[in-house]
């Protein structure tokens with residue numbers, strides 16, 4: 001019955017762990033959850049009030065497929081003031097989460113067989129979305145030696161006549177790596193030289209640490225901007241994952257194609273959410289810095305704890321997002337409570353069963369030697385989870 005497309009969709013390789021964690025939680029087991037991909041903070045009051053007001057005032061009907069003009073204007077202002085990017089409202093498409101912005105971009109840019117260069121470790125959805133759109137993900141393997149970043153040389157090795165685009169994600173999920181301006185310039189040069197599109201997923205831009213400055217690649221120069229689709233959203237910055245709002249900014253023909261695609265598939269995002277997002281953008285922004293500082297505190301604490309555990313290595317300090325990505329290959333071959341650890345999947349399962357700590361194995365991110373820890377949970381829970389884990393790993397033989 002199912003189409004080839006559906007059959008080719010890879011089920012999440014983390015399903016087994018996820019299903020078991022949910023099962024334990026539903027049985028009332030006290031699981032410390034380090035697998036979450038969303039801020040544990042509440043949506044700011046300003047945004048909530050905007051949403052409530054939208055409902056009260058009857059702003060509950062279809063909006064234009066690309067989203068309301070007022071919110072596209074507000075996003076244009078944000079991009080101008082915070083990112084140094086000059087986009088007209090017609091060059092902005094509001095979407096159901098950054099996910100839809102990315103999917104739209106691949107759908108309107110890729111022909112069958114077009115190759116998209118992306119790095120591993122990657123966010124799980126990129127390869128699947130690229131394939132759904134008929135493209136071919138071409139993976140550049142990165143590790144600690146380059147700080148989990150693609151170098152220009154690594155990209156050049158993967159170029160073929162079919163290369164259409166370079167996919168970037170800085171700050172990165174799952175590694176937390178942040179590209180510097182110089183590094184972005186070197187990548188942009190390749191894109192200009194080879195006439196490639198750049199798809200830049202910037203959803204974690206607000207979460208950078210150690211004095212690192214976030215740079216939007218499209219801001220480097222007009223020639224780079226012309227070929228870039230900048231993707232961002234409200235999920236991570238404003239703790240609005242459930243509201244579903246993202247956006248893409250690109251040259252008019254690309255933005256129009258994305259809006260047209262959206263008009264025939266999902267229509268514009270929720271009218272209520274758009275009002276909430278507008279209020280978030282126009283409201284007090286102190287929330288952002290408070291959240292960032294708290295994440296930073298947790299990052300440093302968890303980093304120190306993980307580094308002191310046997311068999312784990314965190315050689316590269318993540319400077320963005322809210323994840324730590326230790327290399328756990330030092331534990332492969334060890335035995336913990338009678339269970340032999342041959343992979344990060346095995347280790348994740350043992351951590352869950354024996355320590356009641358849920359993490360995501362690196363397999364799904366194209367990085368089987370690692371585990372992803374999210375610190376989007378309270379300091380108290382982090383302490384508890386680290387204690388449990390450390391005690392268990394000390395039993396490894």
Ligand SMILES: Cc1ncc(COP(=O)(O)O)c(C=O)c1O
Nearest residue numbers: 037097098099123173233235246
């Ligand atoms: C790198 C990255 N891009 C995009 C998204 C999607 O975010 P949204 O909720 O805006 O669809 C996520 C969410 O986990 C992410 O980690």
